Amino acid sequence: MVSKAPDIFPEIEIPDEISGLRMTAQRREVYRLLQQERNHPTANEVFMRVKDRLPNISLATVYNCLEALVQHGIIRQVNFERESSRYCPNLSEHGHFHDAATGVIHDVDFKPGVNLADVLNLPPGAVIDDVEITLRGKLASA
Amino acid sequence: MVSKAPDIFPEIEIPDEISGLRMTAQRREVYRLLQQERNHPTANEVFMRVKDRLPNISLATVYNCLEALVQHGIIRQVNFERESSRYCPNLSEHGHFHDAATGVIHDVDFKPGVNLADVLNLPPGAVIDDVEITLRGKLASA
DNA sequence: AATAATAATTGGAATAGTTCTTGATATTGA
DNA sequence: TCAATATCAAGAACTATTCCAATTATTATT
Incomplete structure (x- = not known):
């Protein structure tokens, strides 16, 4: 029997729109994850984590969401050398x-x-x- | 009739060894180019330029040379966002x-x-x- | 100088992260 | 409700870089 790790933080509420960007289900979960896990995950790490809540989400969509959030100044993209980009909600x-x-x-x-x-x-x-x-x-x- | 652009700088002399790294013909030309063109070229730009003097050099070798030079602290590798790496001789x-x-x-x-x-x-x-x-x-x- | 051992180079194949494309699905506005 | 628009999913395509195997060059040893 598999039990999910309990969410450490209480559910973070996210409005329907942030800085002019409509919060779709996918964007909301991507953003929520970044708020909760502040260890600068890569797109792929976000993908794997968000699948818990949105099993059908695709990696391409995660990239799309991250890009939209970055574009609207809601999160930041961080690069180290030429490693995978990482994302953080600290503005x-x-x-x-x-x-x-x-x-x-x-x-x-x-x-x-x-x-x-x-x-x-x-x-x-x-x-x-x-x-x-x-x-x-x-x-x-x- | 094709005439080559004249070298702006007088030929830079490069010793047979720098910081314990043997200067092969390829390494020498890569390094010389970086010394002369200080506009932070990418590996591919270095490749295209160095071909003037070593027409048979391969891109893989340019990468090898750049890596060896970086490893020995002779040049620096510089990354912007996730663009191609650039190289500079300013230590x-x-x-x-x-x-x-x-x-x-x-x-x-x-x-x-x-x-x-x-x-x-x-x-x-x-x-x-x-x-x-x-x-x-x-x-x-x- | 000849030979063996080592290091470097080449060209092409492989890799990995990311972007692009296309068709389906959802949302918004009239 | 219907049309227009935006978003999403899946996989193909792209690109910078690394890896690999075979050849060539250099160095060390006799």
Whole structure:
């Protein structure tokens, strides 16, 4: 007899529309999963997980949903090297620390009041639309 | 009658060995090209360019050469989103600014004396091996 | 210099993540 | 209700990269 792992979080309610994007059943479940499992899953991981609730969903649809959510600024797409894209619902400007030992990805926030131009020699006239910071290393067992 | 574009730079001399890596003809030309054309070419762009001098070189060999050079710390591999990897001979710790209008990639240096931990809330105990900073935006015509 | 051992190169096949295409299904608006 | 539009599913297609097996080049040893 197979028993499903219990949902750790109470059901997250998701409205019928977010930022102008209609929440279909598929988009809703994809988004809900990202909210609940904040370990930056790949499209395929999302696919496997969401199948619990929508057994007929296809991988192509997961890609479609993820793209729609990214396009509407509801989630973020994160890339490490040329590995599979990963997705996260943390919209605040942040970077990522990739623990080489465990593979776990930690969100890394900016300290308040930090200005990129204080830190980097930007090309003159540069207007920054998007910043991507990725760190790789180890967590010394504290 | 086809005339080759003249080499802008005088021939760059490359020793028989760099950081313990034997410089074969193929590796030498790949490396020379990266030194001369500092526009962060892709493997395929390197391939097409290097063919001028080594008409029989294969794309697989270009990939092999690039990997060997990266492995020995002679060049760096740079990834933007999930686009083709690009390669650059600038070894100093630096980031990249990607001009959305022109597609041109500019190297961006750190201001002297900047410490990552001053700027980011790193996870406690994090030891950083590698930093990757990518900016995307536009260059306001100065 | 000849030979054996090792390393590098080539060309094509294989792989993996993602995108595209087509037909079916659902939703919205008139 | 009907037409127009959007979304979905399934699998084919695409692309950057890696792998593989056979050949060629280089190095070390006699």
